[in-house]
Amino acid sequence: MYNFGVPAQLNNWIDAISRAQVTFRYTANGPEGLLKGKKVYVALTRGGKYRNTPADTQVPYLRTIFAFLGMNDVQFVYAHSLNAGNPGATALAEAQDAIATLASAA
Numbered sequence: 001m002y003n004f005g006v007p008a009q010l011n012n013w014i015d016a017i018s019r020a021q022v023t024f025r026y027t028a029n030g031p032e033g034l035l036k037g038k039k040v041y042v043a044l045t046r047g048g049k050y051r052n053t054p055a056d057t058q059v060p061y062l063r064t065i066f067a068f069l070g071m072n073d074v075q076f077v078y079a080h081s082l083n084a085g086n087p088g089a090t091a092l093a094e095a096q097d098a099i100a101t102l103a104s105a106a
């Protein structure tokens with residue numbers, strides 16, 4: 001998380017992959033994502049703790065863009081409070097556990 005949004009580098013990547021006629025297209029019924037049948041895993045790292053708060057603009061934005069491109073199966077792993085001392089270490093361990101759980105279910 002950079003300033004409550006996604007870092008510019010991630011935004012550049014999204015701009016690079018969001019291509020009309022390639023990864024999405026407009027139809028008579030509206031936009032259609034062309035990247036279907038994919039699972040998406042997003043590791044979110046943050047200095048503070050904003051999960052499920054209005055300040056977390058990342059998750060709704062990423063859900064929207066992935067859905068627009070056809071990807072609705074999106075899992076988020078949160079590593080938050082990383083700049084908050086010991087809570088950060090705990091949060092990192094929790095994130096690693098969440099990844100292990102996702103990997104064992106895949």
Ligand SMILES: Cc1cc2nc3c(=O)[nH]c(=O)nc-3n(C[C@H](O)[C@H](O)[C@H](O)COP(=O)(O)O)c2cc1C
Pocket residue numbers: 001002003004005045046047048049050082083
């Ligand atoms: C430019 C910048 C902006 C940041 N903005 C936020 C923010 O709005 N909220 C937050 O929780 N953390 C923020 N952070 C902290 C980063 O999310 C955190 O440092 C990063 O996820 C962990 O990676 P690191 O270990 O490389 O720093 C910011 C960091 C930088 C460098």
